[in-house]
Amino acid sequence: MRFFKFANESAIWRAVAFGFGVAMMPLASPAETSHAIAMYGEPALEPGFSHLPYTNPDAPKGGTIRLAEPGNFDSLNPWVLMGNPVWPIFTQPGLVTESLMLRSIDEPFTLYGLLAESVEAAPDRSWVEFTLRPEARFSDGSPVTIEDVMWSYETLGTKGHPRYTSVWSKVEKMEQTGERSIRFTFNTKDRELAMLMGMRPILKKAQWQGKDFNATGLEAPIGTGPYVIDRVDAGRSVSFRRNPDYWGKDLPVTRGLYNFDTIRYDYFGDAAAMFEAFKAGEIDVWRELVASRWENSFDFPAMRDGRMVKSEIGNQRPSGIMGLVMNTRRPVFQDWRIRQAMIEAFNYHFINATLTGGKDPRITSYFANSDLAMRPGPAEGREAELLAPFADGLLPGTVEGYVLPDGGERVLDRKGIRSALKLLEEAGWSVRDGQLRDAEGRPFVFEILLNQSGSAMRTSAETRQIINIFVEALRNLGIRPTVTTLDPAQYVQRTNNYDFDMTWYERGLSLSPGNEQLLYWGRSGIEQPGSKNWMGMDSPAAEAMISHMVNATSRDEFLAAVRALDRILTAGRYVIPVSFSPISRLAHRADVHYPAKTPIYGDWPGFMPETWWQEEKN
Template identity: 40%
Template sequence: MITYIRPALLRSGLFGLLCVAALSDAAPRHALTLYDEKPKYSADFSHFEYANPDAPKGGTLRQAGFGSFDSLNPFINKGVAADDIGLIYDTLTTNSLDEPFTVYGLLAEKIEKGPNNSWVRFHLRPQARFHDGQPVTAEDVVFTFETLMSQGAPHYRGYYADVAKVTAESQRRVRFDFKHAGNRELPMILGQLPVLPKHWWEGRDFASGSLEPPLGSGPYRVEEVQAGRTIRYARVNDYWGKDLAVNRGFYNFDRLVFDYYRDNTVALQAFKAGHFDYWLETSAKNWATAYDIAAVRDGRIIKEEIANRNPTGMQGFIFNIRRPLLQDRRVREALALLFDFEWTNRQLFNGAYTRTRSYFDNSELASSGLPDKAELKLLEPLRGKIPDEVFDQPFDLPKTDANGIIREQQRRAYRLLTEAGWQVRDDRMVDADGKPMKLEFLLVQAEFERVLLPYKRNLADLGIELEIRRVDVSQYINRLRSRDYDMIVSGFGQSNSPGNEQREYWHSASADNPGSRNFIGLKDPAIDSLVEQLIAADSRQELVTRTRALDRVLLWGHYVVPNWHIKTWRVAYWNHLAHPETTPRQDIGLTTWWKKPDAAAPVAKPVDERSGKPAGEAEH
C-alpha cells in the first residue's frame, strides 16, 4: 500500500473548514466513490439499470469448467478452487457495473470514511444471515480479515498491508484503521472483503484444501460435488439479501452447474450438442467457422457480440526476467520482434483482432505519442533509471504485410542479440561460452499451440530453440506459483480505475510472492515509484496522467510480446436463456440472465467419438 500523507492545514483560519470537511467525510453513506463524486444511484434506488427486477426465477444454468478442481477454498494458495465458489459468500459492499468504480452496501447498509481516508467503518445490516441462520457480525468480519492475513494466499498480505488494525466496535459495527492516510481506494477495497462465519471455521483447518462445502451467506450454496468433475450450486430460497436493491434482478437460476472439460475443443462440441447452455468464445477462428450448424441456423443457439467497454489490459507472451537469459532488455525486444501478428491475425484469426499496444488499451488510460508536460513531470526524476526512449520516441510495434516474410524484423532482432553478446554458430544462437539460446514456453491451453508454432519457426530461423511444454491445470498452477517458467501466455486485466492491484502486477513487494500476478518478476524502484504515485492519485485527471506514465515505462521495458484484443464479448447460448436489454458497461452481466419460463433446455446429444462433433449436427 502507498505511504502518502497530505500536508496538515496549519492556518487557524482554515480550522473551521477542516472540521466541517471531517464531519462530511465521516457521515454514513450508502455508497462510496473513488474521488467522492456523487454516485449514479441514490440511497433509495430500486435496482441497477442493467438488471431486470421482474426477471423470472427458476431453471438451471449449465456451464463448462476448464481442467479440474480439488478445493472449495478460494482464499488459500493451495489447490485449484471450483468455479464460481465465490457466489456462496456475500461481501461488505458490491460494485456497480456501469460506473468506473463505485461500491454500494451489501452486508453493510452504511459506510463511513475518516478524514483523508485514514479509516473506514462498516455498519452491518441487522437482517444479514449465514445459511444456518446465524447473524453476520462484526466479529465475523474481524475473524475473516485476520484469517486471510495470517493463513490466506500471500497476496492478501500485500493487498491489505496498509491496514493497521480492525476493531469490532459493536455487534454490527466494524472499523479498519490505516497506517497511512490518503489511500482513496483502500476503503473501497475493504468493502470487497467476503465475510466468513467464525463459528463454522473454528475447529477446522483453514489452510488445507478441502471439498467440504463451506458455510456462506450469499445467494447460492454448494449442493453437490463430484471431485474434479462437477459442482452444483443451489439458490438459497430464504437468502437474506434477495430483496435488496443491489440484488434485484440478479441470481435468477435455481441451480448453477459446472461440468469440467480438459480440452476447450471438446467442450465446444459438448456445448453444441446441448450438454451445457452458455459459452464465451475466445477463439476468432471458432467464432467464424465453428458455428455453421443446424442449431445456429434455426435459432436454437444464439450467437451474440456484446460491447466490451473495459480497458482490455495486456494479454501477451510474458517473459520471466528472473531467468538470467531474459534479464537483458535487448534480448526481450529481439524475441518480441519475431512474432508476426499480422500473419497470425490473417491466417489463424480471420482478421478479427486488433494488436494490443498498451497495458491499458481501449481506454483513455492508454499512453500514445510522446509524454505531455504532466507526464514528464513524473518521468523526468526517473531519467537514467528508465529507458531513454520513453522521453523521445513514441512506442510502436512492427507491422508486416501478413505474407509471412519478416526479414526486416529478423535483421533488427539479430542486431539486438549481437549487441547483447549473442552470435550465430553452426546455425544456433549461442552466448560467449557457446551455450545455445533455448526457451521453454509453459502452456495449459491446447488451442494456443497453433499460435505458438509459427512463432517457434520464426525463432528457429535465427537459431533460437523454443520448446512448447503443455501441462495440465494443476501442474500449470504449481509451476506458476513457483515461477518455474521462461515464458507463459497470460494477461494483466485492467479496470477503468486502476489502483492497489497494480502492486500485485509490477511492484517489487510482490515479485517474490508466489500468489501474486507479478509474473514478470519486476523489482524496479522506478516502476515502484510510478505505481505508488498512481495509487495516490487525487483526481481522475491525475489518475489518467500517472497511469499513462506507468504504461510508457512498462512498454519500453519489453516485458511481454503483446498479443491482441477485441472490443466485444462473443457469446453463444441456447435460446431458452434470456438477458436484460441493457447490458452493464463493464461486464457481460451473466448473473442477471434468466431462463425463459416456457422454454425447454435442449436434450443433450452424444458427441461422435471419431469426429468429435455432435451426432446428427452436420457442419458446413
C-alpha cells in the first residue's frame, strides 16, 4: 500500500498517492469473519475498540480550515486518467467517497471495516468476502447496495485510472453471495489482493447512468463520506461541507475524525504565492520542507504575535525518491554509465548547502529512513539468494553495494567532473570543440522539462535553482541541455505520455509496499500512459522482488524482498536524488490542533485535516 506532501495539501499525496501496497500473512485457518484484516497475526485493535489511537474522540466539531494547492483544476473526477482533477477528493481518503475498509495509518498492514461491517478471506488469500453495513448511506440518503459496489469495482477496473485497471486484471470472479455480501476470487497468487479489494472508492451507480465515466467535468460526485462538495470556483477553489447526516459519524473508525464544518482549498500559481498567502493569514497550514527556511523564514507578524505556531511531527516512513529522473525510453539515457555520469556531475554537497543550509539528509535509496532500506555493503543471506538468479542482468553495485557520490563544497566539483568524463568516454562520447559528441560527431543533447507551478515538495524557484547549478556543471562536460517550462496542464500531458528526456520526479513510498510498486516500476508502464514508471525501467528482477513481497509469509521474507528491490532501483541510477526531511514541519493557525499521539506514518493522508480540530475562542 502507499501514499507525502508539504507545501500544498494534497499534491504531495499524489507524489505519493496511488495505492498503499501490502504484503500479507494468512488469516487463521479455516476462514474466519473479522472486523479487520492484517498482515501479521491479529489487528492491534480488537472488536469493540472505541476509536483509532491517533484520534481525539472528544475533539469539538465546527470551524473552518483553509488549505492550498498549486496550479488549477478542471475536473471533479480523480478516478480516471483524463483531466486535471481536484486531488483532495482522491488523496484525502474518506473525505467524499469511502471504501469498504479504512486504512490505519498507525499500522502499516491493517485495515478496519468502514462500509463493510466484516471481512472474511480464504486461508491462502485466494478469495476475500465483505459484508456491507446495513446502515451505510450515500450523501443523498439512499442506501449503499451490492449493486453499487459491483458497478464501482467493474467500472474502475475497466475504465478507470491504471492504478485500478492493473489490479482488476487479477480478479477471476466477482459475485454477490448474500443480500449484503460480495466475494472476489483471484486468478493470481498474490496475497495482497485481499486487502486491495477493500480499498476502492464506492460510487453511486445511478449518478453515472448514461454518462461517460472517463469525461472530465465539474459535476460533484455523490459519495458516502462525511463531506459533500459545497462550492466550486472552477480552477480557483473548492469547498467541502461536513454532512450533519453522515451515516458513519458514530463508528469507532471515524470517532474523532472529520471535525471541521468546512474544508476549503484555494489554488495558487505556485508555492511561493501560497507561502505569501499563508503569511497574510489566507491559509491556515503550511508544510515546510527546507530546514534552513524553517529556521529563518518564519519571522512575520502572525508568527510573532502568536496567531500562528510551528509544530514538528516525526514519522517512521521511507524517504521515497525525489530528484531528476532520466527517461530510458530515450536513447540518450539508456546506458547506465551515462546516467551515472549525470549523477557524478550533479554536485549534491554544494546544491544541498545552497538550498537547505546542508541540514537535511540526502536520499540514499528509495526506502531510506526505514527498516525497509537496503543495508550498506554487499547483499547477504536471503536478500542475496533472491538476487542470485538475476545476477547476469543486474547493474554494477546492485549486489556489491552502491553509494552515491558526495560532491564538493565548491560550485565546481572537479572530482565529479573527472569521473563523469571517464564514464562518458567509456560509453563512446568525447569532448570535441567544446561539445560532447559520439563517434559519428553527433552532439549529446537532451531536454529538461519543468512544471511552472513547481511540485508537491519544491517551489518552481527552488527547482529552477537546482537546475541552473546542474546545467552550469554540465557545461564542463560539453553538454548544453535545453530547459523547457510548461503550464501544469501541458506538463501533466507530457509526463503522462513520457514525452520528456529528464524532469523533476517525486514518489512517496510507504511502510507497506506491494502491488502499486508494479505501477511505479513495472514493464507495463513502459508504454501504458499514466503509470509512475517515468524512468521506463524494464527489470525482470524488480518484478520478481515485488512478487516475493506480495506473497511473503514472514516479515523476514518481506524485508529481504523489499531490500533487494531497493538495491535494484538505487543501482539502476534512474534518478539523481536530492535531500529529504525526516520530519514534517507544519506552521499553522494557533487555534487548530492535532492529537498528542501521532501515527507512525506521521503527517500522511488521513492525518491532516482529518484528525485536526478547532478550539473555540474564549
